[in-house]
Amino acid sequence: MGPTSTGSTGAxxxxxxxxxxxxxxxxxxxxxxxxxLLIEHPTVETIPRVxxxxxxxxxxxxxxAWLTNQVPPDRPSRRLxxxxxxxxxFACALAVREAFDGAGIAFGLAYLLVVLVHAALYAQxxxxxxxxxxxxxxxxxALMLIGAGxxxxxxxxxxxxxxxxxxxxxxxxxxxxxxxxxxxPAHFVERHGLLLIVALGxxxxxxxxxxxxxxxxxxxxxxxxxxxxxxxxxxxxxFVGDADRAERALEAADPxxxxxxxxxxxxxxFLLVLLGVVAVAAGVKETVxxxxxxxxxxxxxxxxxxxxxxxxxxxxxxxxxxxxxVGLRVVAAxxxxxxxxxxxxxxxxxQLAALLVILIALLAFEGLRLEGRAGETDEDRRGDSRSRxx
Numbered sequence: 001m002g003p004t005s006t007g008s009t010g011a012x013x014x015x016x017x018x019x020x021x022x023x024x025x026x027x028x029x030x031x032x033x034x035x036x037l038l039i040e041h042p043t044v045e046t047i048p049r050v051x052x053x054x055x056x057x058x059x060x061x062x063x064x065a066w067l068t069n070q071v072p073p074d075r076p077s078r079r080l081x082x083x084x085x086x087x088x089x090f091a092c093a094l095a096v097r098e099a100f101d102g103a104g105i106a107f108g109l110a111y112l113l114v115v116l117v118h119a120a121l122y123a124q125x126x127x128x129x130x131x132x133x134x135x136x137x138x139x140x141x142a143l144m145l146i147g148a149g150x151x152x153x154x155x156x157x158x159x160x161x162x163x164x165x166x167x168x169x170x171x172x173x174x175x176x177x178x179x180x181x182x183x184x185p186a187h188f189v190e191r192h193g194l195l196l197i198v199a200l201g202x203x204x205x206x207x208x209x210x211x212x213x214x215x216x217x218x219x220x221x222x223x224x225x226x227x228x229x230x231x232x233x234x235x236x237x238x239f240v241g242d243a244d245r246a247e248r249a250l251e252a253a254d255p256x257x258x259x260x261x262x263x264x265x266x267x268x269x270f271l272l273v274l275l276g277v278v279a280v281a282a283g284v285k286e287t288v289x290x291x292x293x294x295x296x297x298x299x300x301x302x303x304x305x306x307x308x309x310x311x312x313x314x315x316x317x318x319x320x321x322x323x324x325x326v327g328l329r330v331v332a333a334x335x336x337x338x339x340x341x342x343x344x345x346x347x348x349x350x351q352l353a354a355l356l357v358i359l360i361a362l363l364a365f366e367g368l369r370l371e372g373r374a375g376e377t378d379e380d381r382r383g384d385s386r387s388r389x390x
Contacts, residue, residue: 016190019073019082020065024191026086026093027061028198030054031278033096035206038282040097042298049100052160054275056111056145057092059167060138061195062267063118069188071125081121088113100156104149112142141166183258185250192266193243199277203231206285214289223288226352230284233359234277234310240363241370242314242323249321265320272313279306284352291349300343300351307336307355311362325369332362 034050064085073079091110099107119135141163148159207227214220246265250258283302287295295303311333318326335358343351 014072014184014187016187016194017068017072017074019079020068020191021194023064023082023086023089024195024198027057027089028195028202029090030057030093030096031199031274031281032202032205033093034278035202035281035285037097038278038302039285042296042302048157050278051275052157052164053096053099053107054278055164055271056141056160056167057089058267058271058274060111060114060118061089063138064121065188065191065195066183066262067118067121067125069184069191070182077124078121081117081124085114085117085121088117104151104156105146106149108142108146108149111145112139115139115142137166182255183250183262185247185258188250188262188266189243189247192270193239196238196270196273196277197235199274200231200235203234203277203281203284204228206281207231207288209285211289219291223291223349226291226349226356227284227288230280230307230352230356230359233356233363234280234307236363237311237314237329237359238273242318242321245323246317246321249323261320265317269313269317269320272309272316274313276306276308276310276313279303279309282306287343287348287352291352292347294345295343295348295351297340297344299348300340303343303351303355304337304340307359308333311336325366328362328365328369332358 031054034054038046038050064082068082071078073082088110092107092114095103095107095110097103115135115138118138122135144159144163144166148156148163151159204227207224211220211224250261253261279302283299283304283306286299287303311329315326315329315333318324318329336355339351339354339358342354
């Protein structure tokens with residue numbers, strides 16, 4: 001995905017820099033655009049487009065995150081390149097709404113710039129010989145997206161699927177020749193946690209936008225608080241426990257295992273988590289101003305599928321990191337998926353309330369499980385994480 005370890009030039013305890021956080025804020029603008037695309041075009045055809053665009057963008061976001069995990073942007077040349085990369089992501093975001101309808105070439109060219117800037121940063125730090133292992137595959141994927149630009153109809157999905165397949169199989173194809181990251185867990189977990197909190201913040205913004213122009217009364221405040229509580233429940237599901245436990249699991253793993261855990265947990269599992277946030281934001285924006293009304297099927301499905309994806313991704317993440325329990329999250333995800341009829345046949349507020357109850361019940365049961373393990377020592381927990389991660 002990203003650069004590989006020949007050693008880190010930063011201190012082991014270095015945290016995420018403000019420039020990295022700035023980069024994340026720009027990247028999350030792409031999530032905002034994807035959310036708006038779902039709201040403006042609530043059709044089945046929109047779903048694979050949103051998923052495809054987010055996958056390719058998140059892949060290269062990972063490339064930058066992995067690179068700065070090794071080498072901080074502490075020199076003018078690195079800072080300038082990172083800012084240029086931000087500009088390329090911003091251009092991709094601006095082309096998102098029409099990437100499959102006239103702006104495909106613009107999206108592909110902007111994405112190619114994202115790849116080339118990453119390659120320049122990579123080469124500056126690790127040399128061109130190291131870049132030759134992964135860089136060309138990212139360029140090939142970008143060229144496929146440019147080639148998809150002029151296409152129309154179902155055929156357009158062929159180069160997109162080929163580009164995504166190239167990304168997904170790259171770490172597996174390299175096998176023993178795969179360059180290895182000596183990942184610094186504290187920075188890595190913090191960076192992805194900040195990305196998630198900014199993405200959740202976007203769902204809060206969606207609440208405010210959804211209530212624009214609605215008279216301020218008790219119902220309005222209640223709707224806003226209900227939407228906020230749902231986002232807070234999603235925050236609680238990851239940040240109260242999982243982030244710290246994931247960091248400990250990564251620290252306990254040997255470098256090759258840590259590399260695999262980072263890809264499986266913070267790319268593949270996090271894909272579902274972040275797509276869930278996008279779907280929830282779209283559903284909440286269409287819901288909070290109409291709590292007593294019945295929802296359109298797409299809005300109700302966005303809410304239910306969003307929470308379901310988030311919890312399934314969280315369950316997968318826990319499985320990778322050796323965090324228990326996992327099954328409760330799968331059960332909660334299944335329950336969330338069944339709430340669509342509440343929104344379409346009864347009222348939007350009832351579906352929101354049901355999703356919130358599901359999250360509260362999940363977190364309460366998991367809290368009881370954790371209390372049962374409170375007597376374990378830190379060494380017991382590290383050993384459990386190590387055995388499951390292995």
